[in-house]
Amino acid sequence: MLRPEEVRLSRLLLIPLMLGVLALSACRTAESGEKGRVVRVRMEEEALVSAQAGERHALLIGIPEYADSAWNRLLYAGKDAEDLGRVLADPVRGGFKSVTVLARPEQTTRQSVLNALKALEARPWRPQDVVVVYVSAHGTLARDETGELQRYLVTHDTSFRDVPGTGLEMAALERALERLGSRRRVLVLATCHSGTGKSLLPPDVRHELARTKSAFAPRPLEAASRASIVLSASDWGEAAREDDALANDIYTHFLIQALDGRGDRNRDGAVSATEAHDWARRHTWAYTNGRQRPSAQILEVGADPVLLAGALERPGQPEVFSYSARLEGFTLKVDGQAAGELPGGVVVPEGKRRLELRKGGRVLWEDTVALEAGERRELESLVRRASEGPRRTVALEAGALGFLDARSREQVLPASVLAGVGLRLDGVLLERRLDVWVDVAGGQGRQSLQLELGGVVPVRHRTLLVGAAVGPTWWWGPLGLSTGPRVAGLWLQRSFQLDLLSRDERYVTVWPGWMAGLSWRFSPAFVLDAKAQLLWAYVPVDGRTRMVGFGGLMLGGGYRF
Amino acid sequence: MALGLLGLAVAGCGGFENGPLGSGTVRGRIVDAEPDVAMVSVLGRPELRAGVSQDGRFELAGVPATSVELFVVASRTRAVRSAVVAQGARIVDVGDIQAPPGAFITVRVSDGQGGVPSRAEVEVDGTVLDEIEVDATSGEVRVGPLPSGCYELKVDADEVDEVKEDVCLREGEELVRSVILVPDGDGGEDDDP
Structure with a gap:
């Protein structure tokens, strides 16, 4: 009937x-390929x-x-x-x-x-x-006529x-x-x-x-x-x-x-x-x-x-689910509380929920997901989107760059406050093991030199920094640590507008160096970065070339896309 | 291109020069100056000196950009020392300088046997007062005006050991100092230890 x-x-x-x-x-597990996208199931009356x-x-x-x-x-x-x-x-x-x-x-x-x-x-x-x-x-196995x-x-x-x-x-x-x-x-x-x-x-x-x-x-x-x-x-x-x-x-x-x-x-x-x-x-x-x-x-x-x-x-009630063998054995936590084991489906309360996939002490994925009544989300697609998702980050950065030694900062050029933009490309080299950073920053300031002979001399200075770095990033949940070699092109200018001296001095060079950075992905789309860099260069001062180190620290907020 | 970058990294382009920031100019005006004798110099650097204009203005260039003392002779009888901080590549205006009566030192030179050494000269070290010849007849010379303060007096003559003496002068003081010059090689007295 x-x-x-x-x-x-x-x-x-x-x-x-x-x-x-x-x-x-x-x-x-079978290959789901392109079929692994998130599908929102909405309860529209007529269509349903x-x-x-x-x-x-x-x-x-x-x-x-x-x-x-x-x-x-x-x-x-x-x-x-x-x-x-x-x-x-x-x-x-x-x-x-x-x-x-x-x-x-x-x-x-x-x-x-x-x-x-x-x-x-x-x-x-x-x-x-x-x-x-x-x-x-009963089921059984046997070889067919072709021997398979x-x-x-x-x-x-x-x-x-x-x-x-x-x-x-x-x-x-x-x-x-x-x-x-x-x-x-x-x-x-x-x-x-x-x-x-x-x-x-x-x-x-x-x-x-x-x-x-x-x-x-x-x-x-x-x-x-x-x-x-x-x-x-x-x-x-x-x-x-x-x-x-x-x-x-x-x-x-x-x-x-x-x-x-x-x-x-x-x-x-x-x-x-x-x-x-x-x-x-x-x-x-x-x-x-x-x-x-x-x-x-x-x-x-x-x-x-x-x-x-x-x-x-x-x-x-909203549900999240996974029947992927890849996620088998993982525990799904909702707002910090264990909600179920995978594979399978788990009912999640409506609203924005903090979801977390754990196995042992390892966190595979975590994110805040907004769920509505009648909605079903496939976890693997969320995880895949997170892992494969945004591969590029563009960031606005601000920080300072200056000589490492106080004497050079006092007598040659004070530290510069910089603002700039950076682009990060995740996993673009060596089979996705290495990230690449490219950044441009500039700044200017009015400070004073403290000369042994000359006293306090006001100077206006400008800095333009163009750099690139490559290195791996290790992630612990939302926190990432990156490090690697860096090369930077630097243009420095200092200007004196004094009673007896009106002159611009410039210096441009390309520096090798090293970079280390910390990243905090506080949402799928946004990240906060802190990057430190050490660089070495030969700088001519008073006709003599001296080897000097530069240090910089940049803080930035980035958008991942 | 890689070589170019390497070259740029090693050599760079441009540079910085702090030399011009090491000295500056000091200017001002000496009140009631006698232009024909008035002058300004840097104490300790007598080669840095300048005369004054008819209205007593002066401009002294190349002054080390640090704390210095100006040695100012305003007239035949007045002099003063004035401290100033010169600034690199800038002009420091010290304004009007009033010079009080200066001090004078009368130096009497002898060879200890009643004679006057040949071509005796007196110098106030660090000032423009140098190579002042002693009168060969009287064996005396009057040096001044000198601003109040302490100086090193150097007396020398042909074939004698140089004699140095520290003297401290007050404003308007007239000081007489006798100096005996001993021939070379006789172990003549010297103020220096």
């Missing part, structure tokens, strides 16, 4: 989704209603019985599919328009599964329709001795899903290919893998699948497990549990695919004492919420 969709989605969420259920495995006018359909495959006795019978694979189907079909919960469950032996042969996929494909799909494909079965190690779904009639000829290659399942017109596809895998739990490997493959220290040769499905969201009951290489006490596959048990409303983390009235997965993930992790880590891969950022149960009744 179907009921009209009440769920409201952003028009920005018109993205393909697919759900499929398979066993224990795979969770390598229009966007939500999609139907929900599910194909649930549970394969408990196997004709070849080499495959262990799975106690709950069929029940997994049926239990999930019951929840999805329930108008109060899933509200799916159609739910097809394949669990009987004749329904779970290779051909029957392919036929079911064809039937699914034949349905007239609209982009906003939701399709969920779930698989609970492939992942196979073990169907009822799959022969242990001829997996390539009788199993259902995962690639075939992927291709079938890709052909669907829906853009909201979710694939749920309650299977694995690790050789343990719900997986059995042929002896030759097991022997080969036993000698392999690295990860499995075949790519995890998530790396190749074009389903928008791939949910896996276990991480790549881990076992997905059934549990007698739960009478289900563990992950599936908690996934179903989430759909009764408990998974509605942001309190918007609906349970999205990632909300359900996060619920199942956390409880599976706890239930198995950390031995089974369900994974998720979202290929289209912003695709979620793909609603699996309930309907959007109100804008939900």
Whole structure:
């Protein structure tokens, strides 16, 4: 039975989704590439209603019985599919328009599964329709006719001795899903290919893998699948497990549990695919004492919420999320308080919040982010924007430059107050290890020389400094320390307008030197800098050239872009 | 271009010269000056001297830009010393200078045996009063006017050791000082230790 969709989605969420259920495995990060941008989901009424006018359909495959006795019978694979189907079909919960469950032996042969996929494909799909494909079965690995190690779904009639000829290659399942017109596809895998739990490997493959220290040769499905969201009951290489006490596959048990409303983390009235997965993930992790880590891969950022149960009744609380393997194990702190672990989503109170990603004592990223109700932000895109983000800084600077020795300051030229502009280019040299600074500063002043013979002599002086430096920067959170060699061109002028002397004296040179700087990025766009420089030059005074040192300190405020 | 930059770094271009800032000019006016005898010099640097105009104005250039004392002779009978701080490459106007009556020293020179040494001369060290010849007949010379203060008196003659004596004079004082000049090589007395 179907009921009209009440769920409201952003028009920005018109993205393909697919759900499929398979066993224990795979969770390598797929390349999200250009899809990693921040997407604001705003609850605009008309657009949302229009966007939500999609139907929900599910194909649930549970394969408990196997004709070849080499495959262990799975106690709950069929029940997994049926239990999930019951929840999805329930108008109060899933509200799916159609739910097809394949669990009987004749329904779970290779051909029957392919036929079911064809039937699914034949349905007239609209982009906003939701399709969920779930698989609970044995998985295995075998070499195909070209000799490549492939992942196979073990169907009822799959022969242990001829997996390539009788199993259902995962690639075939992927291709079938890709052909669907829906853009909201979710694939749920309650299977694995690790050789343990719900997986059995042929002896030759097991022997080969036993000698392999690295990860499995075949790519995890998530790396190749074009389903928008791939949910896996276990991480790549881990076992997905059934549990007698739960009478289900563990992950599936908690996934179903989430759909009764408990998974509605942001309190918007609906349970999205990632909300359900996060619920199942956390409880599976706890239930198995950390031995089974369900994974998720979202290929289209912003695709979620793909609603699996309930309907959007109100804008939900703001959420930030990440399913990237890169951020796995990081703790998200909100306003200094631990709010959740990654991967997964975390509800954040509305307003400007200080977000911080930590692992151990290391802070990967921190920023102040303004969040509105109904908004979802992908953390990795925020982190990426921060790390790859502004690469240039233009700064207004002010400071002083003068001889290091007091005698020269008193008798040759007093220290000059300078104002100028600087440009910093982050990571432009040596594979982004070195930054480059370019700056121009000028200044003038009226001071007095203190001559041993001559007394106090008023002098007007001007300084123009053009410099460039290169060096690395080490960052500790918002604080950065930079240092490196510097070269500066300097033009100095001093003018005397005295009773008996009206004269301008100039000196221009290029100096080698050294620079050290401190930076404080107090916001993503703004930075405060303090730069010190030491320079050496030969300066002719009274016909004699002397080696003198110069020191300068510049303080500045910069804008990063 | 790299070589050019290197050259510029090593050699630079231009430079600074503090020499012209080492001296300045002092000017002023001597009240009631007798232009034919009035003059101004720097005490201790008698080569820095200048005469005065008819109205007593003077301008003394090249004065070391530091604290100096002007040795001012206003007339045949008046003289004064005036402290001034000269400034580098600038003109310092000391204004009007009133000179009080100066002091005179009458130096009597003898060889200790009743004779007068040949070509005896007197000098007040550091002033323009130098190479003042002693009268060969009387063996005396009157030196002045000298501003009040202390001076080193030097007396010399042919084939005698030079004699130096410190004298301190008050305003308008007339001082008589006898000096015996001993021939060279006889271990003649000398004020210097």
